[in-house]
Amino acid sequence: MIPRGAGRVARGRSEVPFPAIAAALCLLVSTLAAQAPRPVEYRLSFPAPQHHWLAVDVRFPDLEDAPLHVRMSSASPGRYARHEFAKNLIEIAFTGAGGAPVQVDRRGPAHWEVAGHGGTVRVRYRLFGDRVDGTYLAVDATHAHMNAPATLLWAEGLEERAARVTLARPEGADWNVATQLFPTGDPLTWTAPNLAYLLDSPIEFSDFALRTFTVPDPADPAYRPTFRVAVHHAGSEAGLAAYVAAVESVVRETVPIFGEFPRFETGAYTFIADYLPAASGDAMEHRNSTVLTANAGLDSPGSRTRLLGSVAHEFVHAWNVERIRPRSLEPFDFTAANVSGDLWLAEGFTNYYGALILQRAGLVGLAATLDRFARVISTVTNGPGRRLRSVVEMSRMAPFTDAATAIDPTNFRNTFISYYVWGEAIGLGLDLALRERTGGRATLDDYMRALWQEFGRGGDDVPGVVARPYTPADAEAVLARVAGDAAFARDFFARYIDGREVPDYARLLRQAGILLRPVAPGRASLGALPLGGGMRVVRSTAYGSPLHTAGIGRDDTITSFDGRRVASASDLRRLSGSKRPGDRVRLGFRRLGRNMETTVTLAADDRIEIVPAESTGASLSPAQQAFRRSWLGSRQ
Ligand SMILES: [Zn+2]
Known part of the structure; x- marks a missing residue:
């Protein structure tokens, strides 16, 4: 919904008659500039970060007379389910030009129609957020970790407007901004050229550690994008240095696959990593950045290696998904779930490369x-x-x-x-x-x-x-x-x-x-055993499995196998392992207090392993x- 309009503008621009004389073009450009509406202004403040909320003050200026439709997103790019970000609003208030009252009609859970505004709408709201990941919003005494659709209201019809975002530091906090937004002369003010870019731009506002490196483009050595690694963590300097070195080797190993870097619009790509006890394990791609979160540290090599899989996966997304994008996800609809039949390529191939890049870079063993x-x-x-x-x-x-x-x-x-x-x-x-x-x-x-x-x-x-x-x-x-x-x-x-x-x-x-090769060739098996404590089946049995085919389901308790009492999953494995695939065996079970019996046909053990021939x-x-x-x- 949003980027389609912006695409039309791009095509329109290229249709400006090329032979027109320079003076006329200059006049046209300056006239357009004079008429360009002012950007949407967002001011974010954090008066009590320890209580997990922020205050947002938004101004939508230079509006036409028609009612303004203000929305909170119900979806976030890279997450494919619906997420109702409006649910965490604490309070919201609307005013019009000169602070005058306006008429507000709540049209849906995340949709307000604002009439009688006189050309400007100002919205002030407070928002609760306490989840550190790639989708939601978290505010606490150490940081504000913000996914844009979870944080910023927007208005229909202003998709092509630029936006300015200004952050105010909490009192006494020495926080800085890590984001893919465009910088200004003020380190706390950032801009976006349109709504799609704004909503694609997460912001980490904290006392993070920042490391940078550059890598020349293999196809154009004059192009040397900067890679910023902003890490909010509680680990050691040595752990951080080892992590950043590994991130650089992921970047260097990824670019030969595609032959060149994308043209990162601000000349930089930013890894925003929050490795904190309160973080949920997640990673989210964006056009010129990624958010990486985990309840893990940088100090043990094993922990670092586990984090690097996400680093590689998300960096591949800078090409595959962010720019090589399925039509099913473009334009992205921020008001609904986005359905795509192409995620096997968009996510699955990215996952394959996540594994392959770590292997090629020597960051994991064969x-x-x-x-x-x-x-x-x-x-x-x-x-x-x-x-x-x-x-x-x-x-x-x-x-x-x-x-x-x-x-x-x-x-x-x-x-x-x-x-x-x-x-x-x-x-x-x-x-x-x-x-x-x-x-x-x-x-x-x-x-x-x-x-x-x-x-x-x-x-x-x-x-x-x-x-x-x-x-x-x-x-x-x-x-x-x-x-x-x-x-x-x-x-x-x-x-x-x-x-x-x-x-x-x-x-x-x-x-x-x-x-x-099979792990246990010729061995008989009942397949996965979804047993809880004792012999009670606690989940659906797998379709097609011996237990499922024999009619065993959730809440049945298995009591005997081939006439022998069984008391544990290992009893069952041992007894079934002594049979052959295809053997039919009596299986006793209890259902709703009654003892029952069925016949189960054993399958071949389907576990496999993959090993180097030299081993x-x-x-x-x-x-x-x-x-x-x-x-x-x-x-x-
Ligand atoms: Zn992905």
Whole structure:
């Protein structure tokens, strides 16, 4: 809804007749400048930060006579469920020109219609916020951590207006601002060229540690964007230094995938990290920044490594999602849930690169990466949700699953597989399949770079607006071109993206001298055992699993297996492990106080592991060594 109008302005501008004489253009520009309405002004103050609220004073000047529709967002880019940010308003008051009263009609939970304003509307409100993450708002004695849609009211029809945001420090606080907003001469005043950019700009206002580095663009060494790492944490200087060094190596390892950096509009990209005991684990992408939050410290290497996965994932988003953007998410609707069938590519491929970049940069070991891929492949291959929906349909479930809350139970263990995980599995499969198909001439990196060149780069004349979003048909057409093989692209999309098949990972991984194999070949299993204390089933049994097929459900208590009493999950595992897949066994259980019996058919143990061939005593062929280097080795 918002950026569409801004896009029209951009196209209109380019239609100014080029041969017009310079004087006329100057006159036109100065006339336009004279007529340009003043920006929307936001003033943020924090009179009692320890009580978790802030005060906002907004002025919408130079309005036409019509009523102004003021809104609080119900969605935030990068979060796909609805979030009602208006629920935390403490109080709100509206006035018109000269402080005169206005007529206010509450049109919805987050929508006010303001009439009789005389050309200016001023809104003053207080807002409670106590969640440190990438979506919400947190104010406390140490900081104000603000996601813009959770904090700032806005008005319909003013989407193309610039905005100015001025912050006032709490008394005695030595706080500074970390944000992707545009700087001014005043360190506490920042601007945005339009509403889409404003609402995409989180603000951390605290006594954070700031480190910066620059990295030359590989395609244009004169372009050296600055990377700012603003960290609000309680750890040591040494931990911070190690973290910042790792962030730099993530940046250096990511850029070769796309061949160049995006043109960050302010010349800088900002990592805003809050690693605090009160923080929730989260990470959120923005156009020229990211917010990273966790209840974790920087001082132990293991903890740092866990944080770096999010760093890599979010930095990939500076290309994939922020600029290579699906049409289903552009323009973003701040008043409703945004449904996209493309999150397998937008989030899933980003997840795959999060893992791959850490591996290529040497920030994790091979065993950890292969364990992760084994979990990903296993979740997708064995996940009951795959019987029901494709990854495109899973993407469209994001409004129900992405930090969405509900008080009635869901059955997502059976009906949903995360598009992050399934999309990562597809990214892995496509990378290996492209390399196999083309003898290593084309890779997923080439695919991402081709998407970047066609849809991501350029078109930056309106910051915050993606001029050329892609469709699923575009994504397939680019794959056909990169593979040099339209039939391959059609087949891949039909089977693994629109369909519900999984690639043959064992064959694909063998190219790199890596083995995918069952953990316990030939062993019988009852599958996952959703048992609580004792033998009571505490969750839905998995669709298609032996227990589910035998009719066992939540609140049944298993009492015997093959005529023997069982008292623990390990009893069940031991007894079922002594049978063969396909064996039929009597299973006793108690339901609503009655003893009952059913017959269960044992399945094959479906656990898998992925290991380097050399760990089994085999040696790698030169082709396998070269494949592995090209895939997992550093590209710097
Ligand atoms: Zn993401």
